Amino acid sequence: MASTRSLDLVVFGGTGDLAMRKLLPALYHLHCDALLPPEARIVGVARDGLDDDGYRRFAGQQAERFLGRDFRSDDWQTFAARLAYAQVDAMQGDSFATLADRLAARPDGQRVFYLSTAPSLFAAISRHLDAAGLLHGDSRVVLEKPLGHDLASSRQINDEVGRHFGEDQIYRIDHYLGKEPVQNLLALRFGNALFEPLWRREWVRDVQITVAEQVGVETRGDFYDRVGAMRDMVQNHLLQLLCIVAMEPPASINPDAVRDEKLKILRALRPFGAGDVAARSVRGQYRAGASGGKPVPGYLEEPGIATDSRTETFVALKAEINTWRWAGVPFFLRTGKRMQEKVAEIVINFRSVPHSIFGVPASPFHANRMVIRMQPEETVDLHLLAKQPGDVMHLQPVRLNLDFAEAFRSRRLEAYERLLMDVMRGNLTLFVRRDEQEAAWRWVEPILAGWDASGERPKPYTAGTWGPAASSALLSRDGLSWHEEI
Numbered sequence: 001m002a003s004t005r006s007l008d009l010v011v012f013g014g015t016g017d018l019a020m021r022k023l024l025p026a027l028y029h030l031h032c033d034a035l036l037p038p039e040a041r042i043v044g045v046a047r048d049g050l051d052d053d054g055y056r057r058f059a060g061q062q063a064e065r066f067l068g069r070d071f072r073s074d075d076w077q078t079f080a081a082r083l084a085y086a087q088v089d090a091m092q093g094d095s096f097a098t099l100a101d102r103l104a105a106r107p108d109g110q111r112v113f114y115l116s117t118a119p120s121l122f123a124a125i126s127r128h129l130d131a132a133g134l135l136h137g138d139s140r141v142v143l144e145k146p147l148g149h150d151l152a153s154s155r156q157i158n159d160e161v162g163r164h165f166g167e168d169q170i171y172r173i174d175h176y177l178g179k180e181p182v183q184n185l186l187a188l189r190f191g192n193a194l195f196e197p198l199w200r201r202e203w204v205r206d207v208q209i210t211v212a213e214q215v216g217v218e219t220r221g222d223f224y225d226r227v228g229a230m231r232d233m234v235q236n237h238l239l240q241l242l243c244i245v246a247m248e249p250p251a252s253i254n255p256d257a258v259r260d261e262k263l264k265i266l267r268a269l270r271p272f273g274a275g276d277v278a279a280r281s282v283r284g285q286y287r288a289g290a291s292g293g294k295p296v297p298g299y300l301e302e303p304g305i306a307t308d309s310r311t312e313t314f315v316a317l318k319a320e321i322n323t324w325r326w327a328g329v330p331f332f333l334r335t336g337k338r339m340q341e342k343v344a345e346i347v348i349n350f351r352s353v354p355h356s357i358f359g360v361p362a363s364p365f366h367a368n369r370m371v372i373r374m375q376p377e378e379t380v381d382l383h384l385l386a387k388q389p390g391d392v393m394h395l396q397p398v399r400l401n402l403d404f405a406e407a408f409r410s411r412r413l414e415a416y417e418r419l420l421m422d423v424m425r426g427n428l429t430l431f432v433r434r435d436e437q438e439a440a441w442r443w444v445e446p447i448l449a450g451w452d453a454s455g456e457r458p459k460p461y462t463a464g465t466w467g468p469a470a471s472s473a474l475l476s477r478d479g480l481s482w483h484e485e486i
């Protein structure tokens, strides 16, 4: 990195799950690749009474666990020298004096405040940082998701944070936008002339976006039970992926050019009316089953979950976009915990040929398909029909495969690495603007309200499966199937 300016990256929630699982590992990798400014320092903040050495020890133990084979003791020692700790209670203005002391030595350096705490603390943290004189014109704040519980609470948090930071200083993170294949989708769509003429209702039959996890709620039951899959995943990650697939070509890669186009899609999503919720949405909750060959408990038996919880751990939706490009093309969204496999993918199903000359009827199951996989591997597959070798004209599905690990041998940045670099560089393109976030809340709110009003429980599904049967029925009503069922 070229900059020699000092950088203090202050991580509120510096002892939490996200900091240990994702943020410090990402910063460690950037450090090892010499992508952190030499003067960069990371200050973990929480209420725990640790000192710098105690924080380094705690972070070191967690890093061994989360970095696995990437943990190298020598590299960790040099990285840990960048770590410091400040004991602060975000709700107590006086306690910010400790942080002010830690930052006093470098008053003009760049400051990034990463708020990796519950969003209910974001307003107090911003207010107290300002009151303690810790903000200057170049300070930046990173806000984790989900921001708020609904439109009203997200507006309130945004208003309060906005009193202390300008919109161009606010980085609303959605780590799915930092994933390499998502950026590759931008490259494929807008760097090649090939796909643009096909990327529309005349040629696309349906789009399927799946983010399936094998894990359950793990240690985050208390958090998850108040949130659920719609707020945890759909309102942010899945809708952002939908926007990247569906948006019009932006005039440039500048932040507002891209974000303007995403916003138009969010605003063009057909709203869910009262009658739509039952017809176009499915919510589920896992029951005991098996994962990776081992028995696992049901959601209601997990620690931190209310005995009679109605929180959804699975969502499937049929979204529609009211634009000339996409009218009539269903966008199916699906996410869940404790599913059969860990898969994150976008599937573009193209229409069948209008007439088959090969003696078999044109079948949607043999139509072309593009599969952009983010997890477990990063690939783009184009499914085509080709002739089987031999003396008869038999067609067979084949795949043109772009494997990013094979094609580009260099190490690919993990999502949080890429996004942290963008924060340091001041590049907002892959961060969510306030109006986008609010449009997303506006679209999901009636679905959440419809579920509440129905009085029905989420549909049960066995852990280790693809979700409730109603999820398949959502597509079969249109004569379609989820990708893994084809």
Ligand SMILES: NC(=O)C1=CN([C@@H]2O[C@H](COP(=O)(O)OP(=O)(O)OC[C@H]3O[C@@H](n4cnc5c(N)ncnc54)[C@H](OP(=O)(O)O)[C@@H]3O)[C@@H](O)[C@H]2O)C=CC1
Binding pocket: 012, 013, 014, 015, 016, 017, 018, 019, 021, 045, 046, 047, 048, 088, 089, 090, 091, 115, 116, 117, 118, 119, 121, 144, 145, 146, 220
């Ligand atoms: N974990 C994950 O995989 C993901 C998390 N997120 C988001 O990241 C944020 C953090 O999540 P996660 O790390 O899981 O949460 P945790 O509950 O694991 O961590 C919360 C952190 O905040 C600190 N904290 C709590 N209250 C205060 C306070 N009053 N003052 C100062 N520090 C405080 C805690 O330390 P202490 O109690 O010692 O003060 C702890 O360090 C949330 O907004 C979540 O939605 C987003 C994507 C994924």
Ligand SMILES: O=C1O[C@H](COP(=O)(O)O)[C@@H](O)[C@H](O)[C@H]1O
Binding pocket: 213, 232, 233, 344, 375
């Ligand atoms: O934001 C979140 O994402 C993770 C899934 O992220 P991935 O990169 O591992 O696919 C999810 O487990 C978590 O519940 C959610 O808060």
